[in-house]
Amino acid sequence: MEKKSKIGLICSAGGHFAEMLQLWEAFEGYSVFLVTYREKTTVNRKNTYYLGNIVRSPFAFVVGLIKILWIFVKERPDILFSTGSEIAIPSFYFGKFLFSAKLIYLECSAQVYQSSLTGRWVYPITDLFLVQWEPLLNQYGPKAKYVGGLI
Amino acid sequence: MIFVTVGNDFRDFSRLIKKVDEITPHLPHEIVIQRGYSRYRPQNTKHFDFVPIDTAMEYIKMSELVISHAGIGTIILCKEYGIPIIILPRRKKYGEHMNDHQMEIAKILEEKKDANVHVIYEESELERVIKEVLKNKEKYTPIENVGRANLIRTIRKFIERGVKE
Numbered sequence: 267m268e269k270k271s272k273i274g275l276i277c278s279a280g281g282h283f284a285e286m287l288q289l290w291e292a293f294e295g296y297s298v299f300l301v302t303y304r305e306k307t308t309v310n311r312k313n314t315y316y317l318g319n320i321v322r323s324p325f326a327f328v329v330g331l332i333k334i335l336w337i338f339v340k341e342r343p344d345i346l347f348s349t350g351s352e353i354a355i356p357s358f359y360f361g362k363f364l365f366s367a368k369l370i371y372l373e374c375s376a377q378v379y380q381s382s383l384t385g386r387w388v389y390p391i392t393d394l395f396l397v398q399w400e401p402l403l404n405q406y407g408p409k410a411k412y413v414g415g416l417i
Numbered sequence: 418m419i420f421v422t423v424g425n426d427f428r429d430f431s432r433l434i435k436k437v438d439e440i441t442p443h444l445p446h447e448i449v450i451q452r453g454y455s456r457y458r459p460q461n462t463k464h465f466d467f468v469p470i471d472t473a474m475e476y477i478k479m480s481e482l483v484i485s486h487a488g489i490g491t492i493i494l495c496k497e498y499g500i501p502i503i504i505l506p507r508r509k510k511y512g513e514h515m516n517d518h519q520m521e522i523a524k525i526l527e528e529k530k531d532a533n534v535h536v537i538y539e540e541s542e543l544e545r546v547i548k549e550v551l552k553n554k555e556k557y558t559p560i561e562n563v564g565r566a567n568l569i570r571t572i573r574k575f576i577e578r579g580v581k582e
Contacts, residue, residue, distance in 0.1 A: 271579055280425030283470060284490025288565055292572040306467035307425055345579055347572065368579050370572060375489045378521045394575045396568065399525075413571045414564025416493050417526070 273298045274343035274367070276357045277350065278319070279305040282374060285349040288416050289372070292347075299341050301334065301357065321352055331356050335364075343367050350374045350384045358388045370394040373402065375417045381405040419547075420480040421450040421462075422473065423507075424488040430513050431457035433505050436540040437484060438462050443544065446551070449476060482550055484543070487519035492526070492534065499559035501533045501550050505540060533557040 273296050277286045283302060302308050304316035315337045320330035334357050346361040347370040348354035354371065361367035373385045375398040381389075389395055389406055397403060398415030421437050423430040434452050438459040441448050450464040451473060458464070468476070470490075477483055477494050485491040487506040495502040506523040507513035523536045537546055 271576060273576065281488055281490040283425075284493060287470070288493060289569055289572065292569040292576070296576065305425060307470045307473070309469055345576055368575075370575060372568065372572075375493075376518055376522055378518070378525050380518070394572070396571065398564070411571070414567035416562065416565050416568070417489055417496070417522075 270296055271344040272296075272342060274338070274341060274346045274357070274361065275300045276346060276348040276354050277302055278353050279303045279308050281376060282349045282351055283308055285372065285374065285416055289347075289349070299337070299343075301337060301353070303353065317353070320356070331360075335360055338365055345370065348372070348388075350382060352384050354384050355387045358391060362391045368393045371396065373397040375399070375415050377402055379405075418476075418480050419444070419446050419448045419482045419484060420473075420476045421448065421484045422488075422491055423451070423453045423455055423486045424491070425453065425467075426486075426488075426507070426514065427454045428507070428513050428515075429455050429457075430486055430507055431455045432511060432513070432540055433484070433486065433543075434459060434464075436543050440544045440547065444547070446481065451476075482547065484547070486513075487522045487526075487536075489522065492522075495533060496531065497559055497562065499533060499557040501535065501557060503535045503537060503543065503546055503550065505537050505543070531560070 273293055275298055277283050300314040303319050317330045317333050318326045320327045345368045349372050358369050369392045371388050371392045378399045379401050395410045397410055397412050400412050403410050403412055434455050434457050438461050441461040448462050450459055450462050452464050478498050480500055483495050483500055483502045487504045506519035509517045526534050527536045535546055
């Protein structure tokens with residue numbers, strides 16, 4: 267029997283989370299888990315791990331990183347997909363170098379002309395890098411792709 | 418119903434909530450505010466801090482009109498459901514956001530001229546625009562989201578290739 271990929275979905279709350287839900291169909295039929303921030307807007311979802319916001323304090327950052335590592339050890343993702351924001355940075359670096367995961371990143375549709383800090387951090391190691399506005403392509407290298415946006 | 422939301426950002430956006438609260442007595446509609454982390458407590462309007470995103474999606478579906486910051490989550494949903502939306506961008510100069518990228522979103526949406534998206538730049542315009550939008554009884558049909566379909570297809574194709582390898 268063909269082994270189905272395990273897919274880790276990574277996003278912070280708010281618009282990044284809304285964008286993730288918009289793309290849920292892309293992962294149908296696969297085994298998925300979600301890593302997001304614990305907020306009143308994101309609570310009580312199936313197959314979901316919650317972190318405190320990692321940029322809130324240095325302590326939260328360290329705890330968040332350890333938690334991401336622990337989640338990945340448990341789940342062994344083959345592929346990671348993120349709609350941002352900064353929660354993607356440690357997740358992608360751990361995923362790539364410790365778990366040889368393939369990485370897919372979608373730059374948020376709020377980035378029209380300027381790249382995001384997260385986008386710049388993960389671009390070099392991402393396998394499929396998508397932006398949602400055509401003008402943003404010239405902020406990144408040749409690997410960046412535009413196939414359309416959610417807005 | 419009119420649903421008002423200012424997003425998950427921790428920065429205050431009382432400017433919009435206060436204005437809506439002032440307008441509430443002038444309108445016959447039920448108005449519900451998701452005030453998020455904003456400090457202002459509405460006096461005339463039903464409000465709560467946050468509901469889970471699925472509940473917020475139900476509120477949006479049931480609404481005649483949504484009023485929001487230029488947050489992409491809400492805008493995407495309003496377009497999907499064909500609900501008119503009035504957008505007031507958060508501004509850096511008032512400490513409402515870390516930068517002015519909501520202005521960029523607002524401007525590019527204005528250029529796209531989607532029938533159900535109404536952009537304002539000053540809260541003083543809100544009451545006039547609400548009345549205009551509500552007067553227009555034309556039903557907006559949800560627009561098929563080609564960008565979303567393309568993104569799903571592209572991501573799916575990449576994943577399927579990964580499975581075979």
